[in-house]
Amino acid sequence: MSHPKRLVNPALAAITLVLAGALPACSGETVDPDLQGVASVIDGDTIEIHGTRIRLNGIDAPESGQRCQNARGTAWRCGQQAALALSDRIGRRQVNCQQTDTDRYGRVVADCFAGGENLNRWMVREGWAVAYRQYSTAYIAAEDDARTGQRGIWQGRFDMPWDWRAERRSGQNVAPTMQRLYEFAGQNWSCGPRRTCSQIGSCDEARWYLQNCPWGGKLDRDNDGIPCESIC
Incomplete structure (x- = not known):
């Protein structure tokens, strides 16, 4: 007895093929749901997705309390601006991160993407972070591009984030590189009498007291x- 032929719906067959191509092969690879979704920006190189703290791989951004100098020598909050730049770039887009490592603090280290754009590379290329050569060489070309274009922190002078952190840990108030920026030859400032911020005429003068006077620490109330x- 012959069986009747079963007709195949061409449209259904096409959909089946598309779905099959979209599904991952049975190779054991899985996508971690904790590393994709809406991201909260912690700082210029750290985000959080579903409660998981993620450090962007291969880059280092200025710390939240860090300041840089623009081309005119004016101090500005480069650490805060780096975080804002990352937040603005992500916007409302979903972020997908691919883990590369785990750092000593237990954070996921990852390359992260929004709309197919590599956020790590974008931060370095726009001058909001530097290539973290100690851990990766992937973003050196992007850093060279930012430096040439004088974008972001490359518009003036700054301390490398790792130097800034090291100096903070050692208890120094101002990094040696910044001390060289503030050499006040010819100024008649002195440590007596003691002054308050309202009696100080410029940020340069305030920094001189901070570095040279026993009471200078009183001018830095939050110890940053x-x-x-x-005025600074």
Whole structure:
């Protein structure tokens, strides 16, 4: 007895083929749901997705309390601006991260993407972070591009984030590189009498007192290395 032929719906067959191509092969690879979704920006090189803290691989951004100098020598909050730049770039897009390592603090280290764009590379290329050569060489070309274009922190002078952190840990108020920026030859400032921020005429003067006077630390109330923040 012959069986009747079963007709195949061409449209259904096409959909089946598309879905089959979209599904991952049975190779054991899985996508970690904790590494994709809506991201909260912690700072210029750290985000959080579903409660998982993720450090962007191969880059280092200025710390939240760090300041840089623009081309005119004016201090600005480069650490805060780096975080804002990353947040603005992500916008409302979903972020997908591919883990490369786990750091000593237990954070996931990953390359992260939004709309197919590599956020790590974008941060370095726009001058909001530097290539973290100690851990990766992937973003050196992007850093060279930012430096040539004088974008972001490359518009002026700054301390490398790892140097800034090391100096903070050692208890120094101002990094040696920043001390060289503030050599006040010819100024008649002295440590007596003691002054308050309202009696100080410039940020340079405030930094001189911070570095040279026993009472200078009083000008830095939040101990972030920046005196008289109303003028600095």
